[in-house]
Amino acid sequence: MSNHHQDAPTPPSPPQLLLYQMGTGHYLSRSLGLAAKLRLADQLKDGPRHFGEVAAALGLHPQSLNRMMRLLASAGIFTEEPGGSFALTRLGELLRSDIPGSMRAAVMLFAGDRIHAAWAELEFCIRTGLPAFRKAAPDADWFTAFNKDPEAAAIFDEAMAAFTAQTALALTAAYDFSVFGRIADIGGGNGALMIGILNANPKLKGVVFDQPASAERARAMIAEAGLASRCEAIGGDFFKEVPAGAGAYLLKHVIHDWNDDDAAAILANCHRAMEDADARLLIVEGIYPERIDQSMESRGAAWNDVNMLVNTGGRQRSESEFRSLLQRANFRMTRIVPTAARVCIVEAERA
Numbered sequence: 001m002s003n004h005h006q007d008a009p010t011p012p013s014p015p016q017l018l019l020y021q022m023g024t025g026h027y028l029s030r031s032l033g034l035a036a037k038l039r040l041a042d043q044l045k046d047g048p049r050h051f052g053e054v055a056a057a058l059g060l061h062p063q064s065l066n067r068m069m070r071l072l073a074s075a076g077i078f079t080e081e082p083g084g085s086f087a088l089t090r091l092g093e094l095l096r097s098d099i100p101g102s103m104r105a106a107v108m109l110f111a112g113d114r115i116h117a118a119w120a121e122l123e124f125c126i127r128t129g130l131p132a133f134r135k136a137a138p139d140a141d142w143f144t145a146f147n148k149d150p151e152a153a154a155i156f157d158e159a160m161a162a163f164t165a166q167t168a169l170a171l172t173a174a175y176d177f178s179v180f181g182r183i184a185d186i187g188g189g190n191g192a193l194m195i196g197i198l199n200a201n202p203k204l205k206g207v208v209f210d211q212p213a214s215a216e217r218a219r220a221m222i223a224e225a226g227l228a229s230r231c232e233a234i235g236g237d238f239f240k241e242v243p244a245g246a247g248a249y250l251l252k253h254v255i256h257d258w259n260d261d262d263a264a265a266i267l268a269n270c271h272r273a274m275e276d277a278d279a280r281l282l283i284v285e286g287i288y289p290e291r292i293d294q295s296m297e298s299r300g301a302a303w304n305d306v307n308m309l310v311n312t313g314g315r316q317r318s319e320s321e322f323r324s325l326l327q328r329a330n331f332r333m334t335r336i337v338p339t340a341a342r343v344c345i346v347e348a349e350r351a
Contacts, residue, residue: 026116031071033111036104040069041088041095044078048087101165105158114152118310131313142312143257147213157217160253161192167252168196170341171284177201180247180280184209186238186270187254191218195225206231207243238266244273252284252343256304257314260325267329271350281331283346288316300342322346 013021035041043054051069055062066084073080077092088096094103109115121132133140147153171193177183178201185194188208198206206227208218212235219233234243239262242249249270255263270281288305292298305316317325323333330351337345 027071028075029111030116031068032075032077032107033113033116034068035072035077036095036107036111039097039104041092041104042097044086044088044092045096045098048081048085050083050085052084054086101162103162105155106162108155109159112155115307115311119307122306122310125310129309132310134313143211147211150213153213154217157190157214160189164189164192164252165196167284167339167341167343168193168200170339170343171345172197172200174337174339175282175345177204177248180204182206182246183248183250184243184246184273185250185252186210186242186266187251188218188233189214191221191225191231191233193250193252194218194231195221195227198227198230199225204230207246208233209236209238209243211235211237238269240269242269242273245275246273246279247276248280248282249273250282250284255283255314255325256285256308256316257312259313259315260328263314263325264328267326267331271330274350277350279350280334281326281348283322283348284343285346286316286342287336287344287346288318288321290318297342327351 038058038060040054040058043049043057051066052062054060054069055065058065069078069086070080072078072092073086076089077095078086079089081087093099094101095107096102097104118132121135124130124135125132128134131142133142146156171177177197182205183194183197184207185191185197186209188194188210191208194206194208198204208215208222208231210218210233215233215235222228222231222233236242238254251266251270255266258266267281286301286304288301289298292302301316308314308316319336326333326346326348331348332351334347334349337347339345
């Protein structure tokens with residue numbers, strides 16, 4: 001008989017407990033969003049600190065802060081040390097504002113007040129098929145309203161840039177952009193994706209096109225990256241027109257923000273702007289699976305799809321839905337290029 005023993009397998013959680021944990025998920029989301037807003041991780045970047053010190057530095061109620069930090073410690077954001085001190089975990093480090101790859105802005109965006117308030121109107125969205133903001137403002141445009149809040153718009157740009165830096169590496173590894181002389185990033189935000197592509201393709205030129213406030217931020221980012229001689233940032237409205245003459249028109253996480261009619265209008269403007277017979281349309285998004293299971297791919301697609309419904313009125317699309325949408329704008333899908341990121345490149349040419 002062996003002297004070694006095996007640990008007993010962990011019994012599965014009762015279904016009642018699983019449903020309870022799902023139903024209380026907002027406890028963690030709200031606490032995480034507030035931790036990002038308050039920059040709690042920045043307070044711990046030099047090592048463990050007592051919750052009382054952190055509370056004094058931020059003007060907070062000490063015992064209440066302690067209770068929230070213990071909640072976050074239970075989820076692996078902090079570790080609770082003896083005597084009331086807390087330290088950052090590797091996960092919690094990503095909430096710092098001063099590190100490469102920081103997720104602070106992304107957490108502030110997706111776990112912040114604006115998106116939580118929109119999800120509170122989920123029933124309205126499910127009953128009407130309209131995004132939450134239409135309940136109070138039937139004729140409003142989400143992005144126009146959003147950009148009226150400079151702080152919120154800056155957080156949005158920073159959050160998108162956090163994902164985009166890694167996406168740029170995946171895109172340039174999967175797709176040869178060097179065949180184009182000039183590429184236009186439509187809805188390119190603060191220019192993070194274009195900067196990554198240009199750095200990987202020294203002979204390529206680019207243009208970032210977005211609303212004027214975003215284009216201004218992109219212009220500063222492009223100059224800071226030393227790419228002003230190869231890239232420009234132009235402000236405008238992609239429902240009216242986009243810059244003409246590019247060899248490729250890139251739209252990363254743009255089309256999923258809009259319903260089919262609006263998305264087709266954006267694509268039609270890209271079609272009109274193409275002057276080269278070999279020009280390509282490159283849509284960078286996730287592809288909605290034909291059937292949902294419990295995989296991370298399915299969860300990401302389904303969760304993001306409903307978030308688009310609630311917040312912008314857009315949607316995630318399957319391969320067949322992309323084909324239909326492209327046909328409406330007189331494009332023909334040529335291929336779908338997978339990447340190491342959680343997106344694909346849907347490539348199309350003029351039909």
